[in-house]
Amino acid sequence: xxxxxxxxxxxxxxxxxxxxxxxxxxxxxxxxxxxxxxxxxxxxxxxxxxxxxxxxxxxxxxxxxxxxxxxxxxxxxxxxxxxxxxxxxxxxxxxxxxxxxxxxxxxxxxxxxxxxxxxxxxxxxxxxxxxxxxxxxxxxxxxxxxxxxxxxxxxxxxxxxxxxxxxxxxxxxxxxxxxxxxxxxxxxxxxxxxxxxxxxxxxxxxxxxxxxxxxxxxxxxxxx
Amino acid sequence: xxxxxxxxxxxxxxxxxxxxxxxxxxxxxxxxxxxxxxxxxxxxxxxxxxxxxxxxxxxxxxxxxxxxxxxxxxxxxxxxxxxxxxxxxxxxxxxxxxxxxxxxxxxxxxxxxxxxxxxxxxxxxxxxxxxxxxxxxxxxxxxxxxxxxxxxxxxxxxxxxxxxxxxxxxxxxxxxxxxxxxxxxxxxxxxxxxxxxxxxxxxxxxxxxxxxxxxxxxxxxxxx
DNA sequence: GTCGCTAGCGTCATTCTGACGACAAGCCGG
DNA sequence: CCGGCTTGTCGTCAGAATGACGCTAGCGAC
Numbered sequence: 213x214x215x216x217x218x219x220x221x222x223x224x225x226x227x228x229x230x231x232x233x234x235x236x237x238x239x240x241x242x243x244x245x246x247x248x249x250x251x252x253x254x255x256x257x258x259x260x261x262x263x264x265x266x267x268x269x270x271x272x273x274x275x276x277x278x279x280x281x282x283x284x285x286x287x288x289x290x291x292x293x294x295x296x297x298x299x300x301x302x303x304x305x306x307x308x309x310x311x312x313x314x315x316x317x318x319x320x321x322x323x324x325x326x327x328x329x330x331x332x333x334x335x336x337x338x339x340x341x342x343x344x345x346x347x348x349x350x351x352x353x354x355x356x357x358x359x360x361x362x363x364x365x366x367x368x369x370x371x372x373x374x375x376x377x378x379x380x381x382x383x384x385x386x387x388x389x390x391x392x393x394x395x396x397x398x399x400x401x402x403x404x405x406x407x408x409x410x411x412x413x414x415x416x417x418x419x420x421x422x423x424x425x426x427x428x429x430x431x432x433x434x435x436x
Numbered sequence: 437x438x439x440x441x442x443x444x445x446x447x448x449x450x451x452x453x454x455x456x457x458x459x460x461x462x463x464x465x466x467x468x469x470x471x472x473x474x475x476x477x478x479x480x481x482x483x484x485x486x487x488x489x490x491x492x493x494x495x496x497x498x499x500x501x502x503x504x505x506x507x508x509x510x511x512x513x514x515x516x517x518x519x520x521x522x523x524x525x526x527x528x529x530x531x532x533x534x535x536x537x538x539x540x541x542x543x544x545x546x547x548x549x550x551x552x553x554x555x556x557x558x559x560x561x562x563x564x565x566x567x568x569x570x571x572x573x574x575x576x577x578x579x580x581x582x583x584x585x586x587x588x589x590x591x592x593x594x595x596x597x598x599x600x601x602x603x604x605x606x607x608x609x610x611x612x613x614x615x616x617x618x619x620x621x622x623x624x625x626x627x628x629x630x631x632x633x634x635x636x637x638x639x640x641x642x643x644x645x646x647x648x649x650x651x652x653x654x655x656x657x658x659x660x
Numbered sequence: 661g662t663c664g665c666t667a668g669c670g671t672c673a674t675t676c677t678g679a680c681g682a683c684a685a686g687c688c689g690g
Numbered sequence: 691c692c693g694g695c696t697t698g699t700c701g702t703c704a705g706a707a708t709g710a711c712g713c714t715a716g717c718g719a720c
Contacts, residue, residue, distance in 0.1 A: 289510065291528075369697080385697085387679080389699065389700090409696095410695085412697050412699080427677095430652075430677095463697085535668065616706090633666085634719090635716080651708095659698055
């Protein structure tokens with residue numbers, strides 16, 4: 213096993229939808245290597261920690277967000293031999309989806325950036341971010357994860373704006389309404405309605421128990 | 437970084453369809469720990485190797501199969517603190533799909549087992565196997581990966597048997613035929629037909645350039 | 661030839677979706 | 691108070707895709 217010695221880190225792709233834009237939480241590095249550059253939050257796995265434990269701890273330390281209550285899943289591992297100048301470091305990317313406004317405007321030690329306007333990132337974090345964004349986009353098709361981006365309770369329009377922001381498309385409100393309200397367990401209706409704001413008050417919903425969306429809500433196939 | 441020291445292995449879930457059964461390549465361990473038990477093939481990542489390089493090398497060593505030409509993708513990482521009694525070992529699971537008959541009946545140093553009749557496996561390999569099988573089942577829905585299980589050239593019936601074996605369902609041959617032949621780029625027709633065998637000769641196809649299947653071919657949603 | 665088998669075409673009803681029209685129910689400015 | 695604006699919600703209709711299934715084509719076995 214000599215030579216097969218790695219340090220293992222967890223990197224977090226924390227996504228939210230702010231101002232109708234899919235955004236990612238980035239931190240500015242204050243230590244070498246890549247000091248001063250933007251990077252995904254993350255850190256080293258501790259001796260007795262499992263990967264998701266590390267990810268949840270880093271999420272809490274970096275943002276104050278606690279599990280359970282937020283979606284967190286593993287994306288994959290990145291281990292190119294030259295990805296870290298300090299030596300052999302394997303990074304395990306994770307994806308977290310959090311509702312808008314669950315952090316202050318300026319979260320602890322980080323800042324929100326639209327996912328397609330981050331500029332260059334440290335290490336191979338741009339690739340990890342791209343994989344996380346693509347995972348999120350794909351999962352909206354066949355799961356109910358979009359609701360994880362919305363605070364509770366939510367309106368159908370809020371949920372639709374999530375899809376529109378994540379996919380970068382516009383969706384017909386009437387067809388979207390039909391789809392999500394006719395999918396059992398996606399949205400649980402409450403008796404309440406929005407009180408203020410322009411237009412007709414909207415019914416408020418909570419997240420339902422369903423996790424899969426069948427049949428799925430398909431994007432147009434990415435032009436090949 | 438003291439304490440954050442891992443050995444990193446790659447584990448392979450090599451799947452094929454043999455005799456209408458989804459099967460996995462397993463090896464019997466000859467060294468401790470777990471000597472004598474069945475396990476996924478795999479091994480340690482070498483100092484200058486990337487993960488997919490290691491996986492491709494182990495695939496070649498264990499089966500004689502060479503990339504390119506076979507599907508290989510990363511599944512995810514497994515790093516529970518107690519998953520290996522030798523110490524902290526992070527395993528990166530990979531999924532490979534190979535056509536039936538591309539190995540001899542008894543591949544080098546391994547043997548095929550139906551995925552739901554393996555018995556217990558060493559380490560946490562049962563969990564990795566389960567994740568690999570579920571990944572394969574899901575990907576048949578929205579990609580053209582099923583063709584990776586078929587030798588070239590293939591018939592539509594061979595492809596249908598792959599779906600039936602992987603999903604454990606039966607599919608109407610006529611509807612299946614309509615679906616796969618009307619999807620541009622899934623199957624490229626050739627001028628040849630099967631020569632021997634019972635029944636009417638079938639047209640032979642090669643794999644087309646398409647990788648995604650749109651619209652997808654949906655399984656019944658797993659009963660929740 | 662006739663039977664059994666597999667391949668592959670066509671038909672029809674149902675479901676789901678995209679593209680709308682229409683109305684409901686609040687605010688706002690006169 | 692009233693008409694316009696905004697947003698939410700229901701309904702209609704055509705087209706696409708699918709599930710169920712009839713029917714014929716073309717081979718080997720007998």
